[in-house]
Amino acid sequence: MAERAQLRKRGEYRAWRAIATRWMDNDVYGHVNNVVYYSFFDTAVNAWLVEHGLLDIERGPLIGLVVETGCTYARPVAFPEEVQAGIVATKIGNSSVRYEIGLFVKGSPQPAAQGFFVHVYVDRATRRPAPLTPEWKAVLGKIAASTD
Known part of the structure; x- marks a missing residue:
């Protein structure tokens, strides 16, 4: 089994969103089901x-x-806990961005989960990759990972 990666600390995220858990997010084991975490990332x-x-x-x-x-x-999250989602862009490419998201239970210094996804930005009509504009890159720079 591979060694577990170190999870990011709160201070490494550049933007935050509070997300309320819902009763329906809990599964039969009494905690938020794993697939719901991906919904939190997307949101x-x-x-x-x-x-x-x-x-x-x-x-x-x-x-x-x-x-x-x-x-x-x-660690598990359960309704009615509030999730605080931290966001950081760890790679901004020509037409893609890798986002990392840390999920913290409100008041907890340790992450409950850390995830990532890569978006490839495409033209709405053709679905072909489209370069990010300078405006996009400038705004995304506000949540870019620190290089120090």
């Missing part, structure tokens, strides 16, 4: 993109397609 990143004027989900020329994803679970 945190896409809400940030919309709020910062990058993503117009109904009419924008670019849409993000998830091409890779993963998650490391550290």
Whole structure:
């Protein structure tokens, strides 16, 4: 078995979103089901993109397609706990971005989970990769990982 990767600390994330857990998120084992974590990731990143004027989900020329994803679970989360999702862009490419998301239970210094996904941005009509504009790269720079 491979050694478990070190999880990011709170201070390494650049943007935050509070997400309320719902009764239906719990599974028969009494904790939030693993697939719900991916919904939290999607909600945190896409809400940030919309709020910062990058993503117009109904009419924008670019849409993000998830091409890779993963998650490391550290501790269970259960309703009615509030999740605080931290976001950092760890790689901003020509037409793709790797986002890492840390999920913390409100008030906890340790992550409950850490995940990532890679969006490839494509033209809405053709579904072919499209380069990120300088505006996109500048805004994404606000949540880019520190290089020190």
